[in-house]
Amino acid sequence: MIHVKENNDKIGTNDNRPEPFIRNDQYNFIKDQTQILVNGQATGNDAEVLNVLRHLAHEKVFKLFPSLDAEQKAVLNPLASVKETADAEIFLEQLSPYVIPFKNVTDQGLKKLFPKAKKLKGPKLDTVDFKKRSYLSWIESSTLMYMVLEKDGRFEAVHGSFTRSAKRGICSICNRHSEVGMFTAKTKGSSQDNFVKRGNYVCQDNEVCNSNINTLERLHEFAERLQK
Template identity: 75%
Template structure:
């Protein structure tokens, strides 16, 4: 169920304002669509082509949200009017109050997720904007990386080593070209003392990855591959 907040405008009228309903990855997808519209406006002057671009952007964004309320549609509708960079910036700024922050993480929760990490320091929560996260990751002791993500409404965690490659490549999580490193983790195989190493290249900087991530599909595939 979508809850709404009662808000009062400058004239004293009361209206319904939807609660946050946009995940970070969905916000990034919308941001990508605004870039397409701005680029199309700057490089072409065919009104019909531009109209098609706006229609496609509108359709793709609305497809992200199968059960939009009238209030939520009103929040997203200005996308179709984006032409210049300033339009895109203004539109994205007015979406920010509707972004769902990443699930709250505490030191106690981290100890439960990583019970064997006795000297776990954890990230500096005060420096983190949880609205800009699709997953939480940080490194300790130069190469040990911890990653926390949400699955079926609860937090899950994986950890492994991150070997920096000093080169650019495609990240397995965000599917963008960036500075990547090889993340590898040990998982138990059949037998008490048998382990298998699994891994892939991911962004060295989790902040860059979270800002690029426009779908949770590959994040799910990556974490599933590590843990299977």
Template identity: 75%
Template structure:
């Protein structure tokens, strides 16, 4: 039996869905493992090699979840049966009800996170897919960027400027090759009027970044660096 819990969506409707236990970054990691299995199946006929790939994929994915119950294990076990793209698509589609959406965000909460932004417009929350987010980011006034993430169970935020470029590079958040821009933020230094600029290259498109990010480690490193 699959446990379900009653939830309320952003329109106020209530319904039942399976209890979520997979973060967006973990889902992306699992998706990466399915690609490895598909590639292995397409390039090797060695049964022993394929068995090793399946074992490693299973081990890596289960390591993401130290306290899996039998029900959750049953949800993840079909990973080792993935051989073709259709198998991966069916498996990943079956995981979607178990994805934990990004922490609920409201316009009022955003204004509290960025009190100095008097004319904050905010993102279009009604069209956002929070199950595909590890962080929320948007730009205003062409290059002013706001980034909201979860830290210690609460929402936190940083803002700065994003200098777009026409070059591809490695994003410091998702660690993937992408169209990047230099995100720079000012933080108050030790002196009364002393400000320090810190920044790094990140994906210009936050949706693309969220779709590639397969670990929260670099996101945490990036936000900690900005807020030092």
């Protein structure tokens, strides 16, 4: 038996526990590392190999947070004790209070981000779990896709057409194999009347994509390509 839950109880009773410091993509990265540890434990019993896996997982996760204080380290330290699926689930559950929600956005704020979309409906914000979002996206009129992401403390807005694909493929945002569609945005070219279309495949289900994304790098690159 491991003592992940005991560590959690000790942290959870601390009135001075850290403020949220883990982004959704970082949480997903940590989740991936717990799965590696669970798989390693299930497929091998070489203590040295398992110790190496735990060391690498610990190193990779702590590298995400260059300036951890002692309390934040205490939140992440139980990762090294994860062996089975139940351990991983307990550990990930204890991280939930420390996940930073996606920046607050309102219906009116979305309309300001997309001023040319006069009949913008937007997503049902009261049904969105913002702790599980690295970006916000939705589809209107079957083929119009809107996307909002945060960069350097500010919202960036991207919109374009979306065509579902009958085949599974690699999403350019989360880099996972899933049901995808072609997202295409039209931007101004070198002259006023010249437009350039750019696009790539993304997950059809943005909830799936948000649960898979483990780095913001590809998301920001995707948005930059479409806005050039």
